[in-house]
Amino acid sequence: MSTKIKIDPITRIEGHMAIEAVIDDGVVKEARSAGTLFRGFEIILQGRDPRDANRLTQRICGVCPTSHAMASALCIDNAFGLTDKISDNAKLIRCLMLGANFLQSHILHFYHLAALDYVDAVGAVGNLAPFVPRYEGDYRVSGEANAELVNHYIRALDIRRKCQEVLSIFGGKMPHNVGIVPGGVTEHPTEDKITNFLWRLNEIRDFVDNTYIPDVIAVAKAYSDYFDIGKGCKRLVAYGGFDLPTGKLFKSGVVSPDLQPEPFAKENITEDLKHSWYVDSDSGKNPAQGETKPQPKKKQGYSFIKSPRYKGEVCELGPLARMVSNYVQADAKVKELVDSLLVQAGAGVDALFSVLGRHAARALEAKFVVDAMVDWLQALKPDEPIIVENQIPDKSEGVGLTEAPRGALGHWMTIKDKKIDRYQVITPTAWNASPKDDKDQPGAVEQALIGTKVKDEDNPFELVRIVRAFDPCLACSVHLLDAKGSELGIFRAV
Amino acid sequence: MATKKYPVIWLQGAGCTGCSVSVLNAVSPRIQNLLLDELVPGHQLNLIFHATVMAGQGEPVVEVLKDAEKNRKGGYILVVEGAIPTAENGAYGSIGEKGGKHLTIEQSLADLGKSAMLTIALGTCAAYGGIPAAKPNPTLCKGVKTIFNEKGIETPVVNLPGCPLHPEWFTGTISVILFSGADALELDQLARPKLFYGQLIHENCPRRADFDKGKFAEKLGDPGCLYQLGCKGHYTYADCPLRQWNNGVSWCVKAGSPCLGCVEPEFPDGTSPIYEKVTFEDLK
Numbered sequence: 001m002s003t004k005i006k007i008d009p010i011t012r013i014e015g016h017m018a019i020e021a022v023i024d025d026g027v028v029k030e031a032r033s034a035g036t037l038f039r040g041f042e043i044i045l046q047g048r049d050p051r052d053a054n055r056l057t058q059r060i061c062g063v064c065p066t067s068h069a070m071a072s073a074l075c076i077d078n079a080f081g082l083t084d085k086i087s088d089n090a091k092l093i094r095c096l097m098l099g100a101n102f103l104q105s106h107i108l109h110f111y112h113l114a115a116l117d118y119v120d121a122v123g124a125v126g127n128l129a130p131f132v133p134r135y136e137g138d139y140r141v142s143g144e145a146n147a148e149l150v151n152h153y154i155r156a157l158d159i160r161r162k163c164q165e166v167l168s169i170f171g172g173k174m175p176h177n178v179g180i181v182p183g184g185v186t187e188h189p190t191e192d193k194i195t196n197f198l199w200r201l202n203e204i205r206d207f208v209d210n211t212y213i214p215d216v217i218a219v220a221k222a223y224s225d226y227f228d229i230g231k232g233c234k235r236l237v238a239y240g241g242f243d244l245p246t247g248k249l250f251k252s253g254v255v256s257p258d259l260q261p262e263p264f265a266k267e268n269i270t271e272d273l274k275h276s277w278y279v280d281s282d283s284g285k286n287p288a289q290g291e292t293k294p295q296p297k298k299k300q301g302y303s304f305i306k307s308p309r310y311k312g313e314v315c316e317l318g319p320l321a322r323m324v325s326n327y328v329q330a331d332a333k334v335k336e337l338v339d340s341l342l343v344q345a346g347a348g349v350d351a352l353f354s355v356l357g358r359h360a361a362r363a364l365e366a367k368f369v370v371d372a373m374v375d376w377l378q379a380l381k382p383d384e385p386i387i388v389e390n391q392i393p394d395k396s397e398g399v400g401l402t403e404a405p406r407g408a409l410g411h412w413m414t415i416k417d418k419k420i421d422r423y424q425v426i427t428p429t430a431w432n433a434s435p436k437d438d439k440d441q442p443g444a445v446e447q448a449l450i451g452t453k454v455k456d457e458d459n460p461f462e463l464v465r466i467v468r469a470f471d472p473c474l475a476c477s478v479h480l481l482d483a484k485g486s487e488l489g490i491f492r493a494v
Numbered sequence: 495m496a497t498k499k500y501p502v503i504w505l506q507g508a509g510c511t512g513c514s515v516s517v518l519n520a521v522s523p524r525i526q527n528l529l530l531d532e533l534v535p536g537h538q539l540n541l542i543f544h545a546t547v548m549a550g551q552g553e554p555v556v557e558v559l560k561d562a563e564k565n566r567k568g569g570y571i572l573v574v575e576g577a578i579p580t581a582e583n584g585a586y587g588s589i590g591e592k593g594g595k596h597l598t599i600e601q602s603l604a605d606l607g608k609s610a611m612l613t614i615a616l617g618t619c620a621a622y623g624g625i626p627a628a629k630p631n632p633t634l635c636k637g638v639k640t641i642f643n644e645k646g647i648e649t650p651v652v653n654l655p656g657c658p659l660h661p662e663w664f665t666g667t668i669s670v671i672l673f674s675g676a677d678a679l680e681l682d683q684l685a686r687p688k689l690f691y692g693q694l695i696h697e698n699c700p701r702r703a704d705f706d707k708g709k710f711a712e713k714l715g716d717p718g719c720l721y722q723l724g725c726k727g728h729y730t731y732a733d734c735p736l737r738q739w740n741n742g743v744s745w746c747v748k749a750g751s752p753c754l755g756c757v758e759p760e761f762p763d764g765t766s767p768i769y770e771k772v773t774f775e776d777l778k
Binding site: 006007008009010011012013014015016018039040041043044047048049051052055056059060061062063065108112113116121125128129130131132133134135154157158160161164165167168169170171172173174175176178179181183184185186187188294386387389464 | 506508509510511512513514515516518519521524525526529530540541542543544545546547548549550551552553554555556557558579587588589590591594596625626628629630632633635657658713714715739740741743744745746748749750751754762766767768769770
């Protein structure tokens with residue numbers, strides 16, 4: 001007898017998401033990730049001043065707005081012909097802001113979104129909302145070690161706040177900074193700001209080294225079976241990001257399931273729409289030609305997320321993709337970080353493709369970024385330019401590719417009569433949480449769920465741990481309805 | 495004396511979670527104080543529903559909402575973040591499922607709003623529609639007060655706009671309610687507390703002297719008043735220049751950016767293009 005488990009809402013993620021899994025003999029046979037990204041941003045942007053996209057697209061997501069600021073600024077720079085004119089100061093300041101956003105997002109994700117699946121908050125603070133209701137059963141850390149993790153949950157609230165404060169030195173405010181603009185940045189890197197930034201950063205860096213990474217290792221030791229759970233599609237994509245005067249911190253690349261790197265080319269991205277609530281005739285297009293025409297009642301649809309594919313293949317994006325991409329392209333620092341963690345965990349590279357591998361990659365990435373930020377600060381030149389003057393072209397096109405905390409992010413724009421004619425955004429969660437594509441291949445999260453053993457169908461920890469390890473960012477609570485009945489024997493909503 | 499607890503239900507509509515993230519940035523009190531401590535002596539919040547924070551998921555958390563509607567009538571504060579999509583009978587937004595049926599944001603707001611003691615519309619989207627309601631408003635998004643008016647719901651609404659709102663506009667409003675009761679909140683015509691939205695940005699701007707002397711920035715990054723670069727501070731009511739953001743580190747104009755007018759009901763359509771000047775004449 002099959003059972004269908006439906007979890008709606010999936011909480012402790014950004015935005016709104018539902019998961020449906022068909023369980024046969026205790027194993028997930030089919031999985032559906034339903035997402036809900038539709039406020040119609042791409043439609044709202046049409047006809048507006050191209051420069052405004054830089055401010056408006058940040059409002060796609062309040063957790064990672066800085067990555068949309070970066071992607072849209074790169075896109076506008078490209079369309080305005082400014083890409084080669086951006087000053088070193090502007091590149092560094094933009095990267096410092098994006099780096100601070102990575103740290104905020106990664107720390108928030110581990111402690112405040114994911115940790116309650118592993119840490120027994122009730123055991124430490126009692127039966128208190130918002131820590132109840134919850135799934136009961138598989139909490140494996142107890143006593144002092146558990147109390148310490150709960151204390152770190154609280155401490156991490158302060159540290160993630162301080163990540164926002166350091167960002168606002170150059171960004172003015174967070175969420176939704178005002179510092180990253182077309183042509184550069186608005187705030188000068190005076191010596192006092194550099195020192196202020198450095199010392200705020202030092203506290204965050206200490207937390208990453210001495211609390212965050214050790215906590216991920218502690219959780220990994222208690223839940224070591226999760227190195228074997230949630231493998232996924234194993235094909236990785238990174239667009240590359242953090243455009244520094246010396247090149248990109250994260251290399252762009254595609255990594256095959258047997259860990260072979262290939263160069264990445266944006267022309268190979270297409271978006272399928274067969275199972276998404278959009279008009280079918282636009283399926284299979286590159287985002288530079290993409291359209292966003294919703295068709296809410298489409299029969300085969302089950303999600304507002306499109307299905308981005310690379311050369312027609314399902315891919316995973318995010319910290320795991322970036323760290324493995326840099327690793328197989330022989331980045332010395334990343335290799336050292338990853339190898340040292342694998343030794344501590346007693347696991348091989350293949351174990352990275354798992355629930356715990358994704359958490360570990362995210363923590364190591366936080367260290368990789370925070371260490372690099374110290375160098376970027378020292379490269380700033382207080383008296384040199386921060387912005388280049390610019391004019392809106394009558395007609396142009398632009399692309400902005402970068403890396404967001406959750407994975408590669410792309411903005412595509414066409415300008416006509418000095419106004420936005422078309423704007424397309426592909427978020428990393430669109431790749432990861434995508435529905436099936438035109439060839440009926442399940443998306444990356446769906447593939448990670450399929451084959452999973454569920455021990456207790458009333459408390460399906462495995463499913464939510466897999467989903468949250470991807471750090472989904474649904475970027476809004478908009479959710480399309482469809483009338484569906486269950487044709488299966490038992491329906492469990494948990 | 496027993497602690498008086500105020501259950502809080504935090505509903506997320508068509509938004510970006512940015513207002514939740516902003517409240518996480520609160521400093522004094524900090525978010526952990528909001529969650530765990532008596533915020534003022536004898537009074538404590540009890541966050542029983544917030545999808546980004548709460549441990550549970552799926553139907554058991556939906557049950558928390560249904561239970562509140564039935565058993566806590568007039569006994570909880572409803573915080574709404576994000577706009578309310580109303581196209582196709584609310585079909586563009588749901589917050590979960592009950593018995594195999596989606597609960598639309600629109601219906602959930604009506605059900606929970608009716609039984610709340612007070613509703614706080616957090617951020618410009620919840621207060622007035624904001625960016626999701628910008629032209630052409632593809633999902634017919636509306637603010638909370640508009641929905642209440644249409645449905646004849648009489649629960650009082652306090653608007654705390656901003657994109658996002660400043661965390662102290664929220665903690666400060668809660669403080670007034672806990673210390674003195676909701677009736678003590680003095681609201682303007684747009685239902686905003688005068689305590690935070692009572693003065694123009696322009697009145698308190700540190701670049702005001704530049705404006706008075708006619709010293710204007712010609713491009714971003716220049717010193718001088720940002721009026722010519724599209725600053726909306728002369729018709730935007732908020733205390734950002736005095737309060738500053740992120741633990742007092744900075745704010746938009748200090749960082750060299752024009753004010754976007756993000757707390758105003760017409761944001762973003764009436765405050766854009768962002769970098770185009772709006773003259774005092776235009777406002778007449």
